[in-house]
Amino acid sequence: MKRFKWLLTGSLIFFMTGCTLYGYPPTSSGGSSSMSEASDIDSSTYGVGMDSDASMDAMADDSLSQELDTIIYFDFDRSELRLEYDDLITAHAARMNTNTLLTVRLEGHADERGSREYNIGLGERRAQTVRRMLLLNGVSPAQITTVSYGEERPFAYGSDEESYQQNRRVEINTVN
Amino acid sequence: MLHHKTFLFLLFAFLHTTVNAELTIRITQGVGKQTPIAVVPFGMSQNLRNAPINIAEIVTNDLMRSGRFAATPTENMLQKPTTGAEVDFDDWSILGVEAVVVGKITKIKNNSYNIQFQLFDIYKGVQLVGYRMPANKRTLRRSAHRIADMIYKELTGIRGVFDTKVAYVKSSVLDESRNYALIISDSDGENEQVILESKDPIMSPTWTPDSRQLAYVSFEGKASSIFMQNLRTGNRRKISELPGINGSPAFSPDGRKLVLTLGGADGNLDIHILDIASRKLKRMTYNRAIDTEATWSPDGKEIYFTSDRGGSPQIYKMAIHEDKAQRVTYEGNYNARPRLSPDGKKLALVHLYRGDYRIAIYDLNEKNLLILSSGAQDESPSFAPNSDTLIYATKIRSNGVLETVTADGLVRQRMAAKSGDIREPVWSPFLKL
Numbered sequence: 001m002k003r004f005k006w007l008l009t010g011s012l013i014f015f016m017t018g019c020t021l022y023g024y025p026p027t028s029s030g031g032s033s034s035m036s037e038a039s040d041i042d043s044s045t046y047g048v049g050m051d052s053d054a055s056m057d058a059m060a061d062d063s064l065s066q067e068l069d070t071i072i073y074f075d076f077d078r079s080e081l082r083l084e085y086d087d088l089i090t091a092h093a094a095r096m097n098t099n100t101l102l103t104v105r106l107e108g109h110a111d112e113r114g115s116r117e118y119n120i121g122l123g124e125r126r127a128q129t130v131r132r133m134l135l136l137n138g139v140s141p142a143q144i145t146t147v148s149y150g151e152e153r154p155f156a157y158g159s160d161e162e163s164y165q166q167n168r169r170v171e172i173n174t175v176n
Numbered sequence: 177m178l179h180h181k182t183f184l185f186l187l188f189a190f191l192h193t194t195v196n197a198e199l200t201i202r203i204t205q206g207v208g209k210q211t212p213i214a215v216v217p218f219g220m221s222q223n224l225r226n227a228p229i230n231i232a233e234i235v236t237n238d239l240m241r242s243g244r245f246a247a248t249p250t251e252n253m254l255q256k257p258t259t260g261a262e263v264d265f266d267d268w269s270i271l272g273v274e275a276v277v278v279g280k281i282t283k284i285k286n287n288s289y290n291i292q293f294q295l296f297d298i299y300k301g302v303q304l305v306g307y308r309m310p311a312n313k314r315t316l317r318r319s320a321h322r323i324a325d326m327i328y329k330e331l332t333g334i335r336g337v338f339d340t341k342v343a344y345v346k347s348s349v350l351d352e353s354r355n356y357a358l359i360i361s362d363s364d365g366e367n368e369q370v371i372l373e374s375k376d377p378i379m380s381p382t383w384t385p386d387s388r389q390l391a392y393v394s395f396e397g398k399a400s401s402i403f404m405q406n407l408r409t410g411n412r413r414k415i416s417e418l419p420g421i422n423g424s425p426a427f428s429p430d431g432r433k434l435v436l437t438l439g440g441a442d443g444n445l446d447i448h449i450l451d452i453a454s455r456k457l458k459r460m461t462y463n464r465a466i467d468t469e470a471t472w473s474p475d476g477k478e479i480y481f482t483s484d485r486g487g488s489p490q491i492y493k494m495a496i497h498e499d500k501a502q503r504v505t506y507e508g509n510y511n512a513r514p515r516l517s518p519d520g521k522k523l524a525l526v527h528l529y530r531g532d533y534r535i536a537i538y539d540l541n542e543k544n545l546l547i548l549s550s551g552a553q554d555e556s557p558s559f560a561p562n563s564d565t566l567i568y569a570t571k572i573r574s575n576g577v578l579e580t581v582t583a584d585g586l587v588r589q590r591m592a593a594k595s596g597d598i599r600e601p602v603w604s605p606f607l608k609l
Contacts, residue, residue, distance in 0.1 A: 077488075105398070112553060113533060113553065114489070114510065114512060114526065114528075114533060114555075115469060115482070115489075115512040115513035115526045115533075115555050115556070116379060116380070116513075116555065116556070116599075116600065117379070117380060117423050117424040117437065117468045117469045117482075117513070118466060118468055118469060118482055118484075118489055118512050118513070120379075120400070120421060120423055120424075120437075120445075120468070121421075121439075121445045121466030121468055121484075122466070124420075124421055124439055124443040124445065125443065125466070127443065128442065128443035131443075141441075146420070146443060147395075147398060147399050147400070148400075148421060148439075148443075149377060149395065150379075152377035152379060152395070153377060157574065158574065159552070159553065159571065159574050
């Protein structure tokens with residue numbers, strides 16, 4: 001628990017420092033597929049708006065979100081979180097604990113193999129894994145909703161292993 | 177000297193019996209007996225300049241598509257009778273034709289027709305079937321399919337499914353954005369009608385037993401919910417929008433209940449039964465596994481569903497009024513998406529076979545598995561209402577297309593190519609007249 005507090009503080013400091021870099025053009029944060037998928041109506045809610053007239057508070061939230069990756073990938077047929085994502089989860093939790101008005105929608109996905117409704121279940125399991133990790137990190141349940149798209153909204157349309165890996169994912173989409 | 181088709185049939189039959197001892201039989205497309213039939217172009221009454229539709233062509237295509245008939249090309253026909261009296265049995269005998277269909281369209285008045293047809297057995301020299309039916313422009317096509325059904329039933333003993341519909345989902349890209357559509361068409365792929373269009377995914381269409389409505393899952397509003405839509409009026413209502421997943425709907429045989437999957441806030445997918453009139457929900461499964469893809473037995477007493485409670489997806493069943501599920505499939509690591517044949521004898525499912533997802537039939541009596549398809553991503557099997565044929569989705573070079581296959585695996589056909597990525601076909605019940 002102590003280590004968690006250090007991680008939390010450390011991450012907070014790191015990202016607070018980032019806030020002074022306002023003036024930087026918004027970075028399109030790694031793998032923000034909600035931007036690349038034209039059909040995702042919510043793309044406008046994700047980290048756009050580096051409006052120079054915005055208040056410092058709003059700036060703090062925006063730049064935090066722009067620093068963070070928002071896609072978490074999973075192994076075939078599994079919903080466990082890879083260790084490499086621990087820090088990312090912690091960082092997202094920190095962001096959401098800092099601003100308790102922030103809500104996210106966790107969108108779970110699966111690759112195309114196997115039947116569709118079962119894959120809805122796989123996507124949901126993955127979204128729930130990320131949700132539980134956020135809750136464990138102190139985030140309030142009211143700040144999180146989940147949805148599973150199963151194999152219905154792939155990021156990549158190939159039938160090869162690389163496409164499959166890109167599709168087994170949870171996307172963290174900021175709602176407000 | 178064996179006719180080559182007979183030889184192939186015997187060879188296939190031999191292979192079929194020798195591997196019967198094993199649990200899993202792998203079927204490649206074979207050829208059964210094809211009855212030689214001639215469907216003579218229909219005649220027209222004097223007051224018709226052009227035939228409103230080509231009935232003989234629709235009937236011929238239907239019979240050919242079944243894989244059980246070999247139709248005589250029009251140019252080979254020695255005569256073109258339109259009534260029984262004109263049929264010269266010797267002329268047809270010479271061609272090796274076993275059955276002949278003749279008919280006529282008569283225009284009564286504007287938009288009112290009479291269609292008559294007769295089916296003859298050439299060897300016996302007798303009429304087998306003859307009917308006259310009224311039609312208008314709107315029902316002409318359907319009349320042709322009904323004629324094909326009557327011929328099919330008479331010659332094979334199996335009730336035809338040419339006068340049925342298929343619903344499916346199409347995913348396509350327009351102006352760089354992805355669109356989804358729920359579509360119904362005639363069983364031959366003609367007469368496509370768009371039921372719903374959306375920017376968000378549509379899934380799991382399913383017919384009411386009276387074939388008047390479809391229920392489906394829609395992701396409009398950024399969450400999944402289940403709608404029920406009247407096909408004639410287009411009116412629809414949401415019948416399930418609980419928090420979390422709403423999915424996998426299927427109507428009971430009496431149409432009064434809907435089995436569905438709910439995830440709830442904690443995302444634990446379980447099976448529930450909704451009484452449509454009273455809106456009362458009864459929960460059927462309570463475990464932490466993914467329980468989904470439920471379907472009804474034809475007698476309405478049991479549901480079959482997919483569950484990974486054993487570690488990987490398998491098919492389970494449970495009686496409606498009990499709370500214990502029994503496992504049904506034991507072969508292989510992945511069996512999912514069960515659908516029972518309307519005669520209750522067979523279970524169609526998706527089976528993982530050597531790395532490929534295939535359509536298979538599990539015989540509930542013999543308790544053996546027959547693999548019917550040959551693709552790598554085959555899914556969504558659906559029985560025709562005669563239990564004799566199935567339709568399913570497969571991928572050809574990453575594009576979704578539909579195929580049909582007979583339940584014995586002997587005849588597999590690809591449906592005519594359409595634009596877009598087609599998936600989730602579901603065959604209608606027998607249509608009301």
